[in-house]
Each structure stands twice: as C-alpha cells, then as structure tokens.
Amino acid sequence: MANIVSRPAWWVSEKLITPEKQYQRRREFLKDVGLVGAGIVATPLLAGVQPKATPKKLYPAKRNPDFSPVWKLTDEIPATTYSNFYEFHPRKDYVARLVGKFITEPWPLQIGGLCDKPLNIDAMELASEMTLEERVYRFRCVEAWSMVVPWTGFPLKQLIDKVQPKAGAKFVKFTSFNRPDQAPGFKLLPEYPWPYTEGLRMDEALHPLTMVVTGIYGKPLPKQSGAPLRIVVPWKYGYKSIKSIVRIDFTADQPKTLWQTLSAVEYPFESNVNPAIPHPRWSQASERFLGTDLVIKTLPFNGYGEQVAKLYPR
Numbered sequence: 551m552a553n554i555v556s557r558p559a560w561w562v563s564e565k566l567i568t569p570e571k572q573y574q575r576r577r578e579f580l581k582d583v584g585l586v587g588a589g590i591v592a593t594p595l596l597a598g599v600q601p602k603a604t605p606k607k608l609y610p611a612k613r614n615p616d617f618s619p620v621w622k623l624t625d626e627i628p629a630t631t632y633s634n635f636y637e638f639h640p641r642k643d644y645v646a647r648l649v650g651k652f653i654t655e656p657w658p659l660q661i662g663g664l665c666d667k668p669l670n671i672d673a674m675e676l677a678s679e680m681t682l683e684e685r686v687y688r689f690r691c692v693e694a695w696s697m698v699v700p701w702t703g704f705p706l707k708q709l710i711d712k713v714q715p716k717a718g719a720k721f722v723k724f725t726s727f728n729r730p731d732q733a734p735g736f737k738l739l740p741e742y743p744w745p746y747t748e749g750l751r752m753d754e755a756l757h758p759l760t761m762v763v764t765g766i767y768g769k770p771l772p773k774q775s776g777a778p779l780r781i782v783v784p785w786k787y788g789y790k791s792i793k794s795i796v797r798i799d800f801t802a803d804q805p806k807t808l809w810q811t812l813s814a815v816e817y818p819f820e821s822n823v824n825p826a827i828p829h830p831r832w833s834q835a836s837e838r839f840l841g842t843d844l845v846i847k848t849l850p851f852n853g854y855g856e857q858v859a860k861l862y863p864r
C-alpha cells in the first residue's frame with residue numbers, strides 16, 4: 551500500500567461508523583475530486599478489509615466487585631494533582647504543570663533478570679493484550695495523607711507468569727525512567743540516586759492485590775500519576791507504588807530502592823503501613839483524607855490485614 555497518501559485524521563473512525571448511504575456518497579465525492587482510480591484511495595475502503603490499527607476500547611474497564619468495596623472516592627482533582635513525583639518536582643502542586651515534555655508514547659517496557667522468557671513490549675500494547683479491570687483501593691502515603699481511588703489495570707502476577715521467573719528469583723526490582731531532558735526534577739535534585747527504583751519480595755509481587763496500573767478514574771493514567779504504567783501495592787506506603795516504569799527485573803538479592811538509599815531508617819524496604827510505628831519525624835497513627843479536612847485513623851496494612859498479614863508471620 552505504498553501508494554497511499556497519509557490518511558486524514560477521520561479516516562478510520564468514518565470507515566467504522568459510516569452507514570451505506572453516506573459511504574456511497576463519499577465514493578461519489580472521491581470520484582468527483584478524482585481520487586478513485588488515481589490509486590490513492592486505500593484498499594480497505596474498496597475491499598472491506600478491516601483497518602489494521604483499530605484500537606480496542608480500554609477505558610473505562612469493568613469494575614471488579616471482589617476488589618472494590620463501596621467506599622466514597624476521593625475527588626479526582628486532588629487525587630491526580632497532589633502528586634509525589636520527584637523526577638518532576640519536590641512540590642506536589644507543581645508536578646502536574648511540569649509534565650508537558652514527558653513522552654509516554656511509545657513506551658518500551660523491558661522485563662528481564664532471572665526469568666526464562668524475558669519480554670520487551672510497548673506499554674500500550676501490553677495494556678491492550680491484558681484484560682483490564684477497575685479496582686477501588688485505599689492509598690496511604692508515608693507523609694500521613696490518604697485517598698480512595700479507582701485504579702485500572704491487572705494483577706502483576708499475570709505479567710510475572712508470562713515471563714516465567716527462575717527458581718532463584720526471590721525479589722522483583724522496578725526501575726522508572728531516567729530522562730533529565732523531559733523532567734526538571736533530575737537536575738533540581740542531582741544528589742538523588744536516579745533513576746527511581748523500588749522492589750518487592752516475590753510473594754508480595756505475586757499477591758492478588760498487587761496491580762500493574764495503566765488507568766485511574768476510568769481513563770488512562772495522566773502523566774503526573776505515573777503514565778503509562780505503574781505499580782500499586784495498597785498495603786504499603788505510597789512510595790512503594792512506583793510510577794512510570796521502564797524495567798522490571800527478577801533478582802536473587804533484595805534490590806536497592808531510591809528512598810532506602812537516601813534514608814534506610816525512614817524508608818525501609820518492607821514499608822507496610824503500620825500506625826503503631828511512627829516515622830522518625832512524625833506519627834503514623836492517623837492520616838488526612840485528601841480533598842477534605844477529615845483526619846482518619848490509620849489501619850494496620852492500610853486496611854488489608856486480612857489479605858496480607860499472613861505474609862508477615864511474627
């Protein structure tokens with residue numbers, strides 16, 4: 551089809567929705583302007599071949615009631631604009647205004663390390679291959695604020711099963727992008743051990759609550775929320791839920807994380823939400839509910855104790 555001129559923006563959508571009459575009229579119009587017969591009209595229109603790139607509608611995804619208690623959601627604006635994303639800026643209210651240069655499409659994601667079937671795949675392609683679902687989770691930042699949001703994604707376990715980790719794989723390491731030309735925070739914070747990295751034990755990564763997230767509030771993730779793809783681990787402090795991932799590696803040893811490298815005492819590897827253990831600089835007993843004046847009690851494992859406490863026998 552090398553003789554096709556670049557298609558106008560309406561090409562695919564019109565092909566899909568045009569009723570027969572209009573389709574005929576369009577043919578007449580094309581004849582009038584001399585396009586039919588000039589070899590410039592695409593084959594699909596003539597032969598009824600499906601256009602190749604018909605994107606599947608991914609959002610909103612069906613809500614999974616088993617993972618979605620009936621909780622009042624945090625308003626979308628505070629939940630998506632009060633953003634911890636240090637690659638852009640340490641000030642949460644600046645982040646959403648600084649994401650303009652951040653390129654999230656295409657987005658090559660590499661999965662490797664100790665696994666039998668390493669995988670390189672574009673984030674969008676991965677999202678359309680998986681069955682996306684919506685889940686309403688609580689989310690608790692170590693800074694003592696929290697929110698309840700509908701995430702769209704799929705269990706990380708489904709991705710792990712695809713790449714077949716080796717027996718020696720004990721941890722999963724996640725790595726975010728490292729692009730100082732696309733995000734000003736890298737240069738503002740040159741002493742940080744970039745790129746942002748995080749990690750989970752294998753059993754934590756395989757837990758059914760641990761999600762690969764590509765959307766929020768029924769839409770693709772906005773850039774400041776970690777587009778195009780992030781992790782969400784709802785029973786751990788927010789910094790474990792690493793955004794805008796470019797690599798996933800299976801390792802034998804516990805990986806170093808950015809926050810742990812900066813201060814292991816304040817941000818240890820495990821970091822399960824625990825109201826009984828204060829952060830060295832503040833209490834973790836309660837939390838401010840984002841977008842409101844409410845202060846609520848913090849729950850052990852952020853309310854997910856029934857599902858995850860067994861991972862941490864004492």
Ligand SMILES: Nc1nc2c(c(=O)[nH]1)N[C@H]1C(S)=C(S)[C@@H](COP(=O)(O)O)O[C@H]1N2
Pocket residue numbers: 629632633634635636637690691692726746774775776788789790791792793794
């Ligand atoms: N790459 C990257 N991921 C990150 C962060 C970050 O600075 N960079 N901040 C973490 C912190 S501290 C929190 S609280 C959550 C915030 O996610 P949200 O913007 O969806 O609220 O992202 C986490 N993931």
Ligand SMILES: [Mo]
Pocket residue numbers: 634690691692693787788789
């Ligand atoms: Mo956080």
